[in-house]
Amino acid sequence: MTDFQYNDIRFADIQMLRYQVPGFEALTPRQRILVYYLSEAALAGRDILWDQNCRYNLPIRRILEAVYVEMKNGKWKVKNEGEWEAFETYLKRVWFANGIHHHYSMDKFQPGFSREFLEGKLREIGYPIDEELMEVIFNPDVLPKRESQEDGEDLLQTSAMNYYAPDIRQNEAEQFYNAMKQTDNPHPVMYGMNSRLEHDEKGQLVERVWKSGGMYGKQIDRIIYWLRQAREVAENDAQQAVIDTLIDFYQTGDLSTFDQYTIQWVMETASEVDFTNGFTEVYGDPLGLKASWEGYVNLKDHKATWRTQQLSDNAQWFEDHSPVDPRFKKEICCGITAKVVEAAILGGDLYPASAIGINLPNSNWVRQEHGSKSVTIGNLTHAYAEAAKGNGFRQEFVADVETLQLLDKYDEALDDLHTDLHECLGHGSGKLLPGVDPDALKAYGSTIEEARADLFALYYIADPKMAELRLVPNMEAYKSQYYSYMMNGLLTQLVRIEPGRQIEEAHMRNRALIARWVMEHSNGAMEVEKGEKSYLVISDYAALRPVVGRLLAEVQRIKSEGDYEAARDLVENYGVKVDAALHEEMLRRYRALDLAPYKGFINPRYHAVRNKNGEIVDVEIEYGEKYDEQMLRYGKENPDVVSE
Numbered sequence: 001m002t003d004f005q006y007n008d009i010r011f012a013d014i015q016m017l018r019y020q021v022p023g024f025e026a027l028t029p030r031q032r033i034l035v036y037y038l039s040e041a042a043l044a045g046r047d048i049l050w051d052q053n054c055r056y057n058l059p060i061r062r063i064l065e066a067v068y069v070e071m072k073n074g075k076w077k078v079k080n081e082g083e084w085e086a087f088e089t090y091l092k093r094v095w096f097a098n099g100i101h102h103h104y105s106m107d108k109f110q111p112g113f114s115r116e117f118l119e120g121k122l123r124e125i126g127y128p129i130d131e132e133l134m135e136v137i138f139n140p141d142v143l144p145k146r147e148s149q150e151d152g153e154d155l156l157q158t159s160a161m162n163y164y165a166p167d168i169r170q171n172e173a174e175q176f177y178n179a180m181k182q183t184d185n186p187h188p189v190m191y192g193m194n195s196r197l198e199h200d201e202k203g204q205l206v207e208r209v210w211k212s213g214g215m216y217g218k219q220i221d222r223i224i225y226w227l228r229q230a231r232e233v234a235e236n237d238a239q240q241a242v243i244d245t246l247i248d249f250y251q252t253g254d255l256s257t258f259d260q261y262t263i264q265w266v267m268e269t270a271s272e273v274d275f276t277n278g279f280t281e282v283y284g285d286p287l288g289l290k291a292s293w294e295g296y297v298n299l300k301d302h303k304a305t306w307r308t309q310q311l312s313d314n315a316q317w318f319e320d321h322s323p324v325d326p327r328f329k330k331e332i333c334c335g336i337t338a339k340v341v342e343a344a345i346l347g348g349d350l351y352p353a354s355a356i357g358i359n360l361p362n363s364n365w366v367r368q369e370h371g372s373k374s375v376t377i378g379n380l381t382h383a384y385a386e387a388a389k390g391n392g393f394r395q396e397f398v399a400d401v402e403t404l405q406l407l408d409k410y411d412e413a414l415d416d417l418h419t420d421l422h423e424c425l426g427h428g429s430g431k432l433l434p435g436v437d438p439d440a441l442k443a444y445g446s447t448i449e450e451a452r453a454d455l456f457a458l459y460y461i462a463d464p465k466m467a468e469l470r471l472v473p474n475m476e477a478y479k480s481q482y483y484s485y486m487m488n489g490l491l492t493q494l495v496r497i498e499p500g501r502q503i504e505e506a507h508m509r510n511r512a513l514i515a516r517w518v519m520e521h522s523n524g525a526m527e528v529e530k531g532e533k534s535y536l537v538i539s540d541y542a543a544l545r546p547v548v549g550r551l552l553a554e555v556q557r558i559k560s561e562g563d564y565e566a567a568r569d570l571v572e573n574y575g576v577k578v579d580a581a582l583h584e585e586m587l588r589r590y591r592a593l594d595l596a597p598y599k600g601f602i603n604p605r606y607h608a609v610r611n612k613n614g615e616i617v618d619v620e621i622e623y624g625e626k627y628d629e630q631m632l633r634y635g636k637e638n639p640d641v642v643s644e
């Protein structure tokens with residue numbers, strides 16, 4: 001594959017990348033067929049996510065794509081170039097975000113074309129004009145935010161997400177779910193996770209469950225169809241049982257079956273091909289209960305897995321030596337299986353913007369009693385690193401040549417190691433005190449959890465144990481990670497925020513929180529030197545690690561005790577506010593580099609190879625598909641359903 005290009009197109013604030021799946025060729029034909037079926041299952045739930053993000057997303061996508069297809073077919077002599085260009089950009093952004101709100105800032109996109117323009121084109125192709133949809137697209141005051149995190153507001157009323165019917169208020173939803181809490185049950189299900197909360201005709205609160213025959217039943221049936229094909233070519237009995245239990249869950253919507261499935265999935269570690277498929281992360285729900293749909297398929301990367309194996313083999317050592325209060329430590333660190341994988345397909349909430357490290361399941365007791373699976377997606381991090389080569393970013397923001405050389409030398413490898421530590425040890429470490437409600441930190445829970453995992457990683461990446469395990473070449477390498485992490489948290493991540501806004505996304509809040517807290521408590525070892533250009537200067541790296549350790553101990557205490565007030569203070573004081581002048585400077589310097597702050601991936605395409613009888617005997621991989629072709633194809637292969 002000599003002509004493989006990592007970079008594809010750019011639009012708005014997005015750079016599309018491609019990733020390679022070198023391990024695919026090394027699989028057996030049967031394993032390749034398994035990848036194919038699981039990939040189809042991972043793509044089949046796409047429209048669930050679109051509808052979860054906002055109830056208008058699917059009908060809006062339908063009309064935008066109808067106009068786009070006619071335009072590409074040459075229906076119109078393109079006269080008004082400006083509006084067409086704006087229209088294309090808007091649709092590309094909507095595709096990327098799986099809806100009309102920005103995937104990261106959660107703000108609704110403002111179209112750069114007029115309502116007359118769109119209505120005119122729709123009329124020409126015989127589409128009726130839906131006033132309500134037009135309002136949603138063009139009126140900036142209608143559903144301006146997908147997910148609000150504004151302290152003190154009704155988070156449901158101010159959020160456009162579709163996990164709750166539009167008339168549901170935050171306090172009634174919270175009351176409804178508080179009543180479900182089983183604090184005395186050591187094995188509580190993740191209640192609320194797979195349903196939309198609504199009022200029935202009598203005004204009673206009811207959950208409309210996402211399952212076969214229920215809400216999203218059509219998509220779920222299609223997922224089940226592909227999973228049934230996959231189970232026939234599973235690598236072993238255990239994997240087949242995992243798939244069967246997942247199908248059972250999709251059919252019944254029963255959350256205890258879901259826990260059963262995750263337990264079987266955690267235990268199954270022998271296979272080369274693994275997958276996630278289902279309602280998974282709760283970041284999209286302001287109340288942190290309802291899970292967005294995602295799916296992906298991965299292959300083991302044997303060479304790189306050695307690295308994470310070292311970590312998981314020593315998990316108990318790390319737990320024992322961490323600076324947190326012994327009461328909050330796990331006595332027996334069980335079953336964290338960590339591996340480096342190659343993504344073979346990304347779907348749902350992992351497409352096109354994807355996480356690079358994933359640790360599942362999310363149920364606290366399942367993790368404590370059965371462990372978790374943690375992956376670093378090596379082919380994605382590599383694609384990022386390739387795309388970043390020579391783009392001028394570091395030259396602009398790093399303080400001096402020595403630090404620049406430090407980063408050039410170690411940063412890619414240390415970034416991977418940070419992700420490994422974060423996913424395979426950080427999230428898996430520690431425990432809640434008995435009786436502490438796992439949701440006690442409410443809206444601050446995600447930020448605190450991410451901070452905990454990052455701090456664990458930052459603390460240990462500077463530990464001599466890393467060199468002893470041959471995970472770093474020397475005791476200088478960690479400095480590159482300290483510098484790039486803190487620079488991001490204090491300065492450069494600000495380029496992802498619109499002028500005038502605060503920090504809202506959980507991972508960004510967590511990075512700001514850590515970097516600012518550590519700086520404030522570092523006695524000058526780390527400072528931002530302001531001038532025409534502001535730079536982070538770290539004069540004493542060794543002094544930072546104990547500070548990181550102190551914050552780790554405090555964040556673990558907050559989590560273990562469920563100390564909501566302390567979580568709120570920490571996040572609101574360190575993780576939210578933006579210094580307007582510094583923000584403006586970062587945006588200006590960043591703009592001059594002409595880079596895209598967000599990246600996402602175009603999937604490879606899999607083709608089934610059939611014999612004379614039409615049976616699939618092998619699968620081939622192809623990389624060349626264009627962004628718009630892929631998006632249109634996904635829409636066509638999995639036709640949507642209208643919600644409500």
Ligand code: ZN
Pocket residue numbers: 422427450453
């Ligand atoms: Zn994390």
